[in-house]
Every structure is written in structure tokens, then in C-alpha cells.
Amino acid sequence: MNSVLVVDDDPIIVSNIIKGFEMERFAAEGTSDYRETIRIIESKHPDIVILDVFWGNSEDSFGIDVLREIREKWDKDALPVFMITAQGESAQLLESMNLGATDFISKPFTIAGLIERVKRTLEEGPVPPDADPLEPWSERIAGRSKPILDLTMNVWKAVRDKSDILILGETGTGKDLVARMYHQQSMWCQKPLKIIYCPNVSDTLFESQLFGHRKGAFTGANEDRAGDLREADGGIALLNEIGELTDIQQQKLLNFLETKRIKPLGSNEDIHLDVVVLAATNRPLKKMVDEGIFRNDLYQRLSKGVLLETPPLRKYLDDIPYLVEHIIQEINLTATSKIHDIDRDVIELFQQLYWDGNVRQLKNCIFEGARRCIGGKIILHDVAGYIERHCIKFLDEEKMLCLEDFNLQLDTAYPVFKQKLKDAEKKYLVHHLQKNNWQVPKTAESIGIKHRQRLNELMREFKIKKDQ
Numbered sequence: 001m002n003s004v005l006v007v008d009d010d011p012i013i014v015s016n017i018i019k020g021f022e023m024e025r026f027a028a029e030g031t032s033d034y035r036e037t038i039r040i041i042e043s044k045h046p047d048i049v050i051l052d053v054f055w056g057n058s059e060d061s062f063g064i065d066v067l068r069e070i071r072e073k074w075d076k077d078a079l080p081v082f083m084i085t086a087q088g089e090s091a092q093l094l095e096s097m098n099l100g101a102t103d104f105i106s107k108p109f110t111i112a113g114l115i116e117r118v119k120r121t122l123e124e125g126p127v128p129p130d131a132d133p134l135e136p137w138s139e140r141i142a143g144r145s146k147p148i149l150d151l152t153m154n155v156w157k158a159v160r161d162k163s164d165i166l167i168l169g170e171t172g173t174g175k176d177l178v179a180r181m182y183h184q185q186s187m188w189c190q191k192p193l194k195i196i197y198c199p200n201v202s203d204t205l206f207e208s209q210l211f212g213h214r215k216g217a218f219t220g221a222n223e224d225r226a227g228d229l230r231e232a233d234g235g236i237a238l239l240n241e242i243g244e245l246t247d248i249q250q251q252k253l254l255n256f257l258e259t260k261r262i263k264p265l266g267s268n269e270d271i272h273l274d275v276v277v278l279a280a281t282n283r284p285l286k287k288m289v290d291e292g293i294f295r296n297d298l299y300q301r302l303s304k305g306v307l308l309e310t311p312p313l314r315k316y317l318d319d320i321p322y323l324v325e326h327i328i329q330e331i332n333l334t335a336t337s338k339i340h341d342i343d344r345d346v347i348e349l350f351q352q353l354y355w356d357g358n359v360r361q362l363k364n365c366i367f368e369g370a371r372r373c374i375g376g377k378i379i380l381h382d383v384a385g386y387i388e389r390h391c392i393k394f395l396d397e398e399k400m401l402c403l404e405d406f407n408l409q410l411d412t413a414y415p416v417f418k419q420k421l422k423d424a425e426k427k428y429l430v431h432h433l434q435k436n437n438w439q440v441p442k443t444a445e446s447i448g449i450k451h452r453q454r455l456n457e458l459m460r461e462f463k464i465k466k467d468q
Contacts, residue, residue, distance in 0.1 A: 002122055003027040005046040007037050007066065008084070017050065020111035024119075037066055041079070048118055050105075052084045053096060064095055071100050080121055084109070098149045141174045141359070142326040143319030147311040152181070158306040159185045166302045167280035169310030172360030175280040178310060179238040188276060191235030196228045198241045203248045207265055210253070217266025229262060229273055236276045242302070243283030243294065254298045313355040313362060317448055320350050323359060327366045339370050341377040349380065349421070351448065352428065353391045361390065380418055426462040429455075438466050 004026050006017045014030035021028040029044070031037055041049065049070065053063040067081055080102035096104075103121060105114055141148055158165050159182055167175045176195055183193040196210065204218060212227025229237055245253065256262060261272050279302050288294035313320075324342055332338045346369070355361055369382040436443040444455040458464075 001025060001027050002048075003029070003044065003046040004118065005037070005040055005044075005049045006030040007049065007063070008032060008052040010052075013052075017111055017114070020115055021118075024115055026115075034062060034066060038069060041070065041074070046079075047122060048080045048082065048102075050082045050084065050114070050118075064099070067096055067099050067101060075100070082114075082118065082121075095153065097144060098146060098153065141177055141310075142322045143316055144322060145316040145319045147316045148319060151178070151308065151310065154306065154308055155181045156185060158182060158308070161306075162187075164276060164302075164305030165278050165308050166285075166305065167278065167308045167310065168285070169280075169282060170312050170356075170358055171282045172358035173310035173312060174359055175282075175310050176238065176240060178308060179236070179278050179280065182278065183236050186236070186276075188235050192232050193235060194228055194232035194237045196232075196237055196239050198239055198244050198249075203246060203252075204265070206245075206249045207252060210256075211262040212264035214264055214266035217264075221266070225264075227262065227264060229256070229275060230271065232275045233273045234275070236278060238278045238280060240280050241282070242279045243281035243285060243288065247295065250295045250298045254295065254301060257298075257301050313358045317351045318450070320362070321347055323362060324350070324366060327363050328370075331367065331370050335370065337376065339373065339376055339378060342366075342369075343377065343379045345380055345418075345421075346378060346383060349387070349425075352425070353387070355391065357390070365391065380421060384421075422462070425458075426464065429458060429462065430464055433459075433464065433466075 004018075004021050006014050006021075006028065007030070008014050008017075009032035011032070014032070018028040018030050029040060029046070031040060037049075037051075040046070051063050051066055063083065067083070070079060070081060081100075082103045082105055083096045083101045084105050084107065085096075103117060105117070141151065143149075155165075155178060157163075165178075165182060167178050169175050179195065180193065183189060198206075201209070207213075208217075208221070208225060208227070210227055210229050212225045212230055213221050215221055215223050239253070242253075257277060260275070261270055263270055283294075285294055285299055285302075289296045289299050313323075324347060328339045328342065350362065350365075357364070365383055365386045366378070368386045369378040372382040372385075373379065432443050432447050433440075436446060440455055440459075441452045444450075444452040449455050
């Protein structure tokens, strides 16, 4: 008989949940005491714990504290923990995800639905939530891995503290999306978000773009222009690619950040603006400061708030299934022919690639696959051309696997192409097994396969043996 521990300080909720599980022949027990929760787990070893994030009217999220202590003693596979959450608990939800909560049940919920999800988890392992628990964060990078949860949590902390942020990250990692996350969760969410790209333009045009101008201020100024910063007044402005600014432009921007005042070109009017300024770049600003390319005083002003780094895709490859699902949903919003599936072999290949163009490159690859696919399912043949042109670099830096090494051509028959791709995958697996002295658990961990059983399956599939 499976057993359930219900932890909530509302006796009615506890009683109703217990009755529901008992009717389904579960052994169910409830408590509202912190220490009692740990004692019951240690002595009775329940199969699953159902835990409310907040207990009663307390301002402290005791549920997080209990989850933290549980995870210090029992891992996610040994003891699944369901968290009951309410709308507006995004920060606590993120932290509980980071601590290894198994699933999330959003209020209001039905006991029958809760029991069904518990049964599925006990029978099949953790299942994806019916509804995205981070749904209030509609503007965010898709994923559940630690790098993404850490990033989202840090954005929330910046919002809570009303901090300016400097966003650093490689091209294609979603820096502008981080700015939209900040805007969506902030007190300025009903005010404008102005994304300003800092191109390589003359200093005069830069001033006109940011600060505005009066008619006749310079040749071609045929009418008044408010300027991007003034259009963002009362809200948030993101200065994207700030590492491209000239020294004069850096100085003018610093003056504005210090005073929050602008003077449009051709005008004597001094205008005060109430605008939060975020900045983003893919350039190494600290190195540029050391080399005298970027002003140290501006760097110090930009980084005195919160410094956020958007991780490269290769740091959270486990999230590729979430990203793929998100991208396909985006495609289906506008596409005439809907995508309903993507082959597992494609996902597994995606998780082996380096992705130097990050999520943007993954998105481009899936878009091309969607255009080429037949019948609404993306297969290897549909993305082979894009991968061959743009993604030939695999994660293994010591022994790069290049699709060209296997003589893959776009006009190759699909069965031949797939076999050659499998040859590449086999070579990749053998290399890492040899590198880790044929220790399957260590090899699985080193290449990002969560469960060693999956690596054993692949070894059987490819007929890989130790003497190879």
C-alpha cells in the first residue's frame, strides 16, 4: 500500500486530502508541524509528500524550509515532493523548483486531480505539469534547469529591490527577454518598455536617437523628435549592445544616468525623465575597461545594480525539450501547417551540439525543419541541412565530431543519412566511455544523460562493448 504525508496548517484541507487518498486505498497521514514532518518521514518513510509552500498567515515560506531539509536527506528520486502553490508565489515557486520539488499543484485544485498526478508519478516517475507553474512569467526563457531557475530568481530579486540591471551574455541567449521579464514583473509593467539598439552611428545621430531634437537642429531634421528615452519616460528603457558605444556616446550616456536629465538637440530646454535604464551587451565589458575601450566610470555606474549573465545553451541542454516545445508553439501561432511532433532522435542530437548561436540558432534550426517537414512531424532529414551548414561542432572539445567526417550530403538518401548519423553517435559514446574508463554512471553524468539506464540502452542499441 502506497503512503502519503500531507503537510498544511489548514486542518480542513489536510482532512479532505487524507480522505480522498484513503478512498483510493492509500495510507495517508497529515501534520502542520515542522519537526513532526521530518520525524514522520524518518520513521514511516512515506512514498510521497504533499507540502504547501506557505503555511497559514505567516510571512515566512515554511514549506520551502521543509523542502530544503528534505532534500538534504533524500534526493528527488527517493522521495517525491509535491508543492501546493497559489498565484503570486513566483519567487517561492522558483526556489522550490531549484531545491528539487517533483511537481506543483496550483490552487484551486481538485483532490481527484491531485490523486491522479500522484498515482502517475509513483507509477511512471515525475510527469510534466498540466499547467506551466511559471505561467505568470509569460516573458521568460523556457526551462527548468538550475542555470535558468537561478537567472529567473535573480531577475525577481532585482524587481523586488527595484534595482537597475546590467545583462551580459553571448549572442542569442535572450538578453532582451530578460529585460521583458523584469518589465513584466515590476511596478512599471503598465508603463512602456523601450528597447533601444546602440548601433554604430555618428555621435549626432546617437544624441538625436536617445535625447530627441527640434526641427532644424541639423540638416534633415524636418520635424521635432521626442527621442527614445523620452518615449520611455515613466517606464523602462533597455540599451542593447551598449558595448558598441563610442567614447563620446559613453560620456553623454553617463551624464544622463547621473542626472536623469536630457536636452534635445537644438533646444535649451532641460527635461527631467523618470526612467529605469537597463543595459545589455555580448561584449566583455570588464576586459574592455582594462584595455581602455570602455569607460570605467560608466561601467561602474551600470554594474552598481544587479549583474545578470544569460547562460549559453550548452550549459542547460537538459532544457532543450522545453525549448523545442516552446518554439513549436510559437511556430504554430502563425503557420498554416501545424507541427504536432518532433522525432526523439532529433532531440537527442540537439542535446549533443555546441550551439554557438545559442537559443536563436536552435530556433532557426527548428523553423527550417518546420518548413521542410511533411505531415507535421520534424525528423532528422528536415534539420540535416541546417545542422550541416551551421552546427557541425559537437560538445566534445577534445575530439570534435564533424558531420563532414561522415561524408553527409544534403542529397544523401535518408536511410543512409540516418545510419551515418548513428555512426557519429556511436563514435561519440565510445569516446566518452573510454575517457571514463568504461564507468557507465560516470560517463552518463559527464555527457548529461540523467539516468545511467538510458546509457545502457544506447550501448545495447549500438552494440558497444568494452573491448572496442
